[in-house]
Structures are given as C-alpha cells and as structure tokens.
Amino acid sequence: MSEISESLVVTLFSEIFMADQLARNRISKALPKGMEISHFSVLNHLARLNEERSPAQLAAAFHVTRGAMTNTLTRLDWAGHVHIRPDWDDARRKMVSISPSGRSAREAAIQAVAPVLAEAVADIGEDRLKAALPVLRMLRQKLEG
Structure with a gap:
C-alpha cells in the first residue's frame, strides 16, 4: 500500500470512528x-426480521459475545419488550421474539x-447521502469477511 493510500485509509477510518462516536452520543x-443503544438495536433488528432468533444468532448478527447479548436480552425481557421461550426442538x-410492548418501545x-x-444530515443533501451508502455498505461487507 502506498503512503498516499495508507494516509487515505487512516483518514477514512478516523472519520468513520469519530462519526460513530458522535452519532452514538447523540442517539443515546x-x-x-x-x-440503551443496544436495546434499540435488538428491538429494531427483531422488528425488521419479524421472526424469532436465538440469542446466539443475535450475538452473531451484532458481533458481540453471547454473554453481552444475554445481558441485553435479560434487560429487554425484564422490561417486557421481548418474549424468550424454550426452543421446542432443542x-x-x-x-x-419482539413483544407488542417492544414494538411500541421501538x-x-x-x-x-x-x-x-x-438534523445531523440535513445540510449534506439526499444525493450525497445516497452516493455514500453503497461505499459504506461495501466497506461493511468487506469487514464482515
């Protein structure tokens, strides 16, 4: 990788990391x-899928440990936002699954x-946002392996 390319890559990821930190702060x-953001993320994921997932599947989807996902699911269950049941096959x-209360909370x-x-993206414009999405999606897919 050339020096210019390395500099470009470092600058790109620095911007992504800073945007992520600022977005998480504002969203929180x-x-x-x-x-919490983790609660919202899981509720949003389950609502979009509209089907059940195992805790292991959710942990894999969010790239977190099973323990971290169990903690999030325990809190969501305690709040009544998810239903957790035994797997009938195992x-x-x-x-x-997401509960009606979870859908309302989401x-x-x-x-x-x-x-x-x-407000954060208002001045950027729809065309620029649409142009950025494919690049960010490709980058995410590359990082997922």
Whole structure:
C-alpha cells in the first residue's frame, strides 16, 4: 500500500470512528429514558426480521459475545419488550421474539431519534447521502469477511 493510500485509509477510518462516536452520543441522549443503544438495536433488528432468533444468532448478527447479548436480552425481557421461550426442538436453546410492548418501545425510540439524525444530515443533501451508502455498505461487507 502506498503512503498516499495508507494516509487515505487512516483518514477514512478516523472519520468513520469519530462519526460513530458522535452519532452514538447523540442517539443515546435522545433515546427514551432507560433505553440503551443496544436495546434499540435488538428491538429494531427483531422488528425488521419479524421472526424469532436465538440469542446466539443475535450475538452473531451484532458481533458481540453471547454473554453481552444475554445481558441485553435479560434487560429487554425484564422490561417486557421481548418474549424468550424454550426452543421446542432443542430444550437447551431459547428463541427470542419482539413483544407488542417492544414494538411500541421501538416506535417511541424511532420517534425520538429520527429528528436528531435528520438534523445531523440535513445540510449534506439526499444525493450525497445516497452516493455514500453503497461505499459504506461495501466497506461493511468487506469487514464482515
């Protein structure tokens, strides 16, 4: 890799890391009281899939440990936002689905976060945002391996 390419790559990832940190900070402040980004992310994922997942599948999807996912699911279960049941085919496993309360909590979170995100990108413009998406998606896919 040439020096220019290395510099470009380092600059690109520095911008991504800083944007991620700033976005997480703003989103965390905007989320409804008691909800964390990890809670919102899992609820959003389950709502979009609209089907059950095992804790292991969720941990893999979010690239976190099973222990971290168990902690998040325990909190969501305690709040009534997910249903956790035994897997009928393998009693050692569990299956997770979003509850009606979880759908409501997700919707409230979206309503709280959407204006913050919209404000952050308002001056960039729709065309530039659309142009950035394929590059970011390709980068994510490369990093996923």
